[in-house]
Amino acid sequence: MSGEEEENAAELKIGDEFLKAKCLMNCEVSLILEHKYEQLQQRAEDPTNQVSQVFEKSLQYVKRFSRYKNPDALCVLGNLCPETVEEATSIVPSLKTKGRVHEDEAIEKMLNDLSLIKKFE
Structure with missing residues (x-):
């Protein structure tokens, strides 16, 4: 992206590093961020490795959704x-559990979501 042109995600003006990026599901991002959070917590004695508010909010978001x-x-x-x-x-x-009525609905929803993803590829 040229120096004059400003990045704007709403208009899909994103940096070059995102052009070849792979799309991740929230559950995948959650796993990555949780692992990074654990690493940062282990180094919590070092004040330069504190978890930022943006990082914490991102982790909360992907866990919630x-x-x-x-x-x-x-x-x-x-x-x-x-x-x-x-x-x-x-x-x-x-995937099988005891009272499967609700689980069947969740699995069906997951299969529908996956088939939608497949359609857009």
Whole structure:
């Protein structure tokens, strides 16, 4: 981006470093930020490594709006693209729990979300 042109995310004027960036899901960002947060907390004695307010708010945001709590199951489902809840639970048995009515709805929602992502690729 030229020095004269100012970055503006609302108008999709972003820096060159973002042009080849990969899109991440909130659950993936949450894992990355949680790991970084733990590293920063271990070095908390050093005042130069304090967690910024922006970092904390970003972490809170992705935790709050992350629909998926099991990234391993999500990756398997994303890679194998099952089309039904039954197919998904046979591929990832850990998705099965006792009172499955609500879980089936959550799995169905996840499969629908993944199929939308696939359509836009």
